[in-house]
Amino acid sequence: MIALLRKEAREHWRFMLLLYLIGGLMFLLMWLQARSAISPLAAWRSLLLGFGVPAAILLPNRLVMREYGLGTQLFLESLPIGRGTVLLTKWLAGWIGLMLFLVPAFGLMLYAARHQVYLSGGLVGLMALRSLVFLAFVYAGAFAIALTLRFRFALWGLLFLGVVLLSVHLQQPMTQWPPFLVAGEAMALEGLQPPWREIAITAAMAGGLLAAALLLALSARGALVVVLARRLSAGARTLLAFAFGAVFALSTLLEKRVPPQPFRLEQAVSSQAEPVVQVGWTDKVGGVAPGRLAESMSSDLAALQAWLGLGRLAPVSLVPDAWREADDIGFGRAGRGQLVVRAALGAPDLALPQLQEMVRIAQILDQSPAYDWREDRTWLLRGFSAWWQAERTEGYAALLQRRAAFAARLLHAHGLDPETALRRSETTDQLLGDCLGAAYAWRAMQVLHARLGAQGFQALMRAALAQHTSDDARSLLRVAATADLLAQAGMPLAQLAQAMQLAPLPAPPTTLQVQPARLAGAMFELRYRILGAPPAGLVLGYKTLHPGESSARPDATYRAGAASGVLPATFTGGSRVLVMAEAYDAGLACRYRIGAVREALP
Numbered sequence: 001m002i003a004l005l006r007k008e009a010r011e012h013w014r015f016m017l018l019l020y021l022i023g024g025l026m027f028l029l030m031w032l033q034a035r036s037a038i039s040p041l042a043a044w045r046s047l048l049l050g051f052g053v054p055a056a057i058l059l060p061n062r063l064v065m066r067e068y069g070l071g072t073q074l075f076l077e078s079l080p081i082g083r084g085t086v087l088l089t090k091w092l093a094g095w096i097g098l099m100l101f102l103v104p105a106f107g108l109m110l111y112a113a114r115h116q117v118y119l120s121g122g123l124v125g126l127m128a129l130r131s132l133v134f135l136a137f138v139y140a141g142a143f144a145i146a147l148t149l150r151f152r153f154a155l156w157g158l159l160f161l162g163v164v165l166l167s168v169h170l171q172q173p174m175t176q177w178p179p180f181l182v183a184g185e186a187m188a189l190e191g192l193q194p195p196w197r198e199i200a201i202t203a204a205m206a207g208g209l210l211a212a213a214l215l216l217a218l219s220a221r222g223a224l225v226v227v228l229a230r231r232l233s234a235g236a237r238t239l240l241a242f243a244f245g246a247v248f249a250l251s252t253l254l255e256k257r258v259p260p261q262p263f264r265l266e267q268a269v270s271s272q273a274e275p276v277v278q279v280g281w282t283d284k285v286g287g288v289a290p291g292r293l294a295e296s297m298s299s300d301l302a303a304l305q306a307w308l309g310l311g312r313l314a315p316v317s318l319v320p321d322a323w324r325e326a327d328d329i330g331f332g333r334a335g336r337g338q339l340v341v342r343a344a345l346g347a348p349d350l351a352l353p354q355l356q357e358m359v360r361i362a363q364i365l366d367q368s369p370a371y372d373w374r375e376d377r378t379w380l381l382r383g384f385s386a387w388w389q390a391e392r393t394e395g396y397a398a399l400l401q402r403r404a405a406f407a408a409r410l411l412h413a414h415g416l417d418p419e420t421a422l423r424r425s426e427t428t429d430q431l432l433g434d435c436l437g438a439a440y441a442w443r444a445m446q447v448l449h450a451r452l453g454a455q456g457f458q459a460l461m462r463a464a465l466a467q468h469t470s471d472d473a474r475s476l477l478r479v480a481a482t483a484d485l486l487a488q489a490g491m492p493l494a495q496l497a498q499a500m501q502l503a504p505l506p507a508p509p510t511t512l513q514v515q516p517a518r519l520a521g522a523m524f525e526l527r528y529r530i531l532g533a534p535p536a537g538l539v540l541g542y543k544t545l546h547p548g549e550s551s552a553r554p555d556a557t558y559r560a561g562a563a564s565g566v567l568p569a570t571f572t573g574g575s576r577v578l579v580m581a582e583a584y585d586a587g588l589a590c591r592y593r594i595g596a597v598r599e600a601l602p
Contacts, residue, residue, distance in 0.1 A: 008063065008093035015062060020101050023051045027105055031112065040113040041127070041188035044106060048131055048183060052102060053138055059094040060143035061152070087214060091143060098135065106131070115522040118570045126194055127187055133203050134183040140209035147216045178202050268317065271298035275305070275313035277359075281320050281345040286352030293352075297359060304360060304388065307458065308466040313363050314338055318355075320345040327435065327591055329355055331362040339366055351589070353396055357385040357438065364465055376482040378425040380464055383441025387449065390442065403439030403588050407432050408500075410593070411440075419497035423483075433582055435590030447499045451491055460489045510535060512581040512595030516602075517566075522573035524601050528581070530563040530594065535583035539591070542567055545576040545598070575601050 030046040106128065110119060145155050167174035174180055178198035186195075268278040269290040277298045279290040288296070297316070305313055316339045324330075326347040334340040339362050343355055361381055390397040411421050414431050421428045422444065429437045449457045464485050483493045510532040516524045528540060571577055581594040 005089060005093055005096075008090065011066065012062065012093075012097070016097050016100075019055055019058070019097075023047075023055070023101050023105070026051045027109075031109070040116050041109070042185070044109050044127065044131070045183065045185065045187050047105060047109075048102075048134070052098070052131075052135055055098060055101075056135055056139040057142040059097055060091075060139065060146040063090045063094050064143070064146040091210070091213070094143070095139060098139065102131075102135070116572050118523050118572070130182050130187055130195075130199060133199050133206065134179060137179050137202050137206040137209070140206045140213065144209050144213040144216065147213055179205065269294050271295050273298050273302065275301050275363075276315040277301070278315070278317040279345070280318055283346060285318070285345045286350045286355065288352065297356060300356065300392070301359070301363060304363070308364075309462055310363070310367055310466055311468060314366050316341060316359055316362070318343065318345060318359075322346070326350045327354065329358045331358060333366070339363070353389045353393055354435075354438075357382070357389050360385040360388060367468055368465070376423065376425065377464070379422055379428070379437075379441040379444065380482055382438045383443075383445040384461055384465060386438045386442035387445035399589060400439045400442045403436055403590065404443040406585075406588060406592065407436040407440040408443075410436065417497065418500045419494055422493060422497060430580070430596040431593060433580075433591055433593035435588070436592050443500055444496060447496060448491060451499065452489060456489060460485060463488075510583075510594050512579070512597055514579050514597045514599050516571075516599060519570060523570050524573060524575075525570055526567045526577060526579065526599065528565060528567065528579065530581065535585075535594065537584040538563070538594075539582045540567065541580040541582070542569065543578045544571060545578055571601055573601050577601065 027043070027047050030050065031040070031043045033043070033046070110124060113119070145152050145159070148155055163174065175184065178195075178201040181195055181198045182202050184195075268280045269282070270279075271277045271294040273295070275298060277294045279285060279294045281290055284290070285293050301313055301316075304310070314337045317334070319340055319342050321342040321344060324342065324344045326344050326349045329341065329343040331339060331341045341355070341359055341362060343358075344350055364381060364385075386400060390400055408418075410432060411418070411428070416424075416428070416431065421440065425437075428440065432440060448460065452460060464482060486493050486496060510530060513529045513531055515527045515529070517527055518524055526542070530538065567579070577599050578596065579599060580596045582591045583594055584591050
């Protein structure tokens with residue numbers, strides 16, 4: 001076998017050298033392109049698909065055709081060597097030729113990315129396994145097709161046509177098929193569930209294709225391959241052309257993939273009046289029966305629509321999300337003209353007023369998406385929704401008053417005056433959190449309502465929140481600044497901030513401190529420490545900030561069991577990390593922000 005491998009190397013070394021030069025150029029280009037991707041390891045997947053797949057197809061075709069097409073395999077069969085040995089030697093020669101380039105390229109890629117990605121043994125091993133299984137599948141399939149010789153182009157055409165047709169017509173797209181999922185985009189990411197089932201299926205398919213190649217080469221003592229090596233006659237080529245046309249014509253009779261159904265809740269309690277509110281929960285939500293909650297929210301939205309002068313409100317669906325915390329409520333659009341609000345509907349500590357406030361905010365932003373782009377509208381929108389809730393919920397104003405006083409205490413400790421807090425709403429939200437931030441904005445609404453009167457306050461809110469805009473950047477030019485609207489209403493922002501001033505209180509006794517610690521290479525861990533009285537129920541959130549991103553919600557949360565410790569993640573040098581610490585206060589009935597730190601790693 002060694003002599004046969006040397007023979008293959010002498011025969012194909014020029015072709016392999018050309019292939020390696022092309023692969024090296026592609027590796028350089030894909031590495032440069034992957035620098036802006038989600039991970040620099042994405043360069044390996046690009047190289048695997050852009051170079052590995054074509055090379056795994058071309059090599060078997062050349063190895064088989066040079067031998068069987070020219071008839072030199074008859075000379076090899078006259079030697080005291082079995083046909084299986086000859087075939088396996090060719091298979092190994094092509095596979096070794098692939099690995100001689102891809103294995104060093106994989107090592108070079110890992111070496112180049114060592115300062116940018118934490119290369120755990122699990123990540124590297126899984127990437128190598130997925131790459132080997134996927135390449136073995138492609139290589140074994142290409143080798144089996146190459147052994148059909150004169151029919152190989154017809155089989156490749158049928159294969160690609162079949163893949164395209166199945167991808168269009170099957171309910172499962174091509175990217176979800178086991179071989180393509182093994183080499184999917186998640187290959188370069190750590191923390192995701194490994195596709196063990198798809199890896200096993202792809203490996204079994206590769207083994208089956210190798211067995212098919214052996215069976216084809218050894219059938220009839222090798223005579224079948226000799227027959228297949230003959231050139232096609234003109235009549236055979238015409239017959240193949242008609243066969244392709246027939247397959248393509250039959251493919252038009254297949255039904256295309258059924259589009260996804262419009263969003264709807266299978267089990268939901270719906271309101272009878274407009275706007276429609278659906279509650280996707282059969283038990284009580286925040287202590288209220290779902291039917292009663294749907295009718296109450298529908299009536300509330302109708303009153304809001306009339307008071308602000310809004311257009312037709314979109315239907316709202318309240319969807320349960322067990323992965324969310326009770327105070328984590330989000331919303332989005334599900335198709336055209338339909339809103340979805342996600343919350344932990346079954347949680348016993350779900351704050352119903354907060355849920356109703358979020359539904360109002362979702363409706364206003366659905367009418368005027370441009371408001372979500374303006375930082376100076378955020379506090380006005382959240383404060384108005386809280387004010388509307390306090391006017392209709394007994395005892396809620398007193399709770400908001402306590403929260404607003406505590407929020408003012410935190411802002412005073414951070415050296416942020418009321419006017420700056422209103423102008424820089426995102427910074428205020430980072431320091432206070434959603435709950436206290438909404439209460440502080442409610443305090444501003446309370447002052448505006450008291451100073452402007454009921455009619456003046458309504459006119460201001462209509463001018464500020466009821467303007468219909470689209471979701472493109474041109475709408476920002478038509479949205480007046482909040483400070484200008486306040487000045488026109490007779491309550492400039494500086495005067496509003498002065499009216500919100502409360503008696504200065506001592507600084508809170510608890511602060512957050514974050515310290516980076518270098519690990520191996522350019523990797524860091526972040527150590528946190530709560531200075532002062534450690535609160536109960538401490539929760540830390542963290543996120544790596546991208547260039548140009550100043551503030552964001554944390555990507556991950558960590559329930560800390562002690563007042564000091566290490567975040568369960570590693571970060572690369574040069575990264576900017578946002579770390580937030582929150583705790584729950586029973587008297588305020590909400591979480592409050594202990595601190596938010598942006599740490600720039602060296």
